[in-house]
Amino acid sequence: MQLECKTVYLLLGSNLGDRRTIINAAVELIARQIGPIILRSSWYETAAWGNEDQPSFLNIAIAISTNKAPAELLTETLAIEETLGRIRKDRWGARLIDIDIILYGDEIIDLAGRLQVPHPRMQDRRFVLEPLAEIAGTVVHPILQRNILTLLSSLNDNLAVTKLI
Numbered sequence: 754m755q756l757e758c759k760t761v762y763l764l765l766g767s768n769l770g771d772r773r774t775i776i777n778a779a780v781e782l783i784a785r786q787i788g789p790i791i792l793r794s795s796w797y798e799t800a801a802w803g804n805e806d807q808p809s810f811l812n813i814a815i816a817i818s819t820n821k822a823p824a825e826l827l828t829e830t831l832a833i834e835e836t837l838g839r840i841r842k843d844r845w846g847a848r849l850i851d852i853d854i855i856l857y858g859d860e861i862i863d864l865a866g867r868l869q870v871p872h873p874r875m876q877d878r879r880f881v882l883e884p885l886a887e888i889a890g891t892v893v894h895p896i897l898q899r900n901i902l903t904l905l906s907s908l909n910d911n912l913a914v915t916k917l918i
């Protein structure tokens with residue numbers, strides 16, 4: 754059965770190595786293996802969250818169109834992280850590439866803790882909401898029933914997130 758296409762928002766981040774090249778490579782793999790890129794935010798530089806002793810992150814948000822089911826989408830994003838040689842020492846440690854599934858259409862998904870969408874912490878994180886607001890400001894969070902710009906305006910996260918030009 755062919756699923757209908759969904760608009761999916763992903764957040765990509767890297768804080769190791771040549772961060773732009775790694776993120777660009779991830780975007781190419783996503784376009785090839787998951788579905789076409791519809792929108793792409795600017796680059797954002799973010800102080801590391803959780804563990805401030807590590808290098809800062811570069812983040813972008815993208816919107817893609819895909820007919821992959823949620824579980825398959827997660828398998829693909831994890832495979833792309835693997836392909837790009839993710840190094841994972843501890844939960845908040847440095848990483849070559851991190852791909853988070855932020856929104857999957859307007860669906861609410863919980864696959865036994867393996868996948869939760871909307872991403873359960875998206876509304877608390879400036880490094881998610883700033884790039885997302887650039888490409889999805891009027892998109893409504895299906896649980897909170899508020900749009901991304903509204904979530905950003907009521908955010909209580911002082912972590913510096915700088916849009917790069």
Ligand code: AMP
Pocket residue numbers: 831844851852853854855866867868869870871872873
């Ligand atoms: P992290 O790299 O810390 O973001 O955690 C990755 C793990 O979180 C994955 O192996 C997934 O099983 C799980 N996970 C749960 N919800 C999500 C989501 N919305 N996007 C990405 N990973 C998720």
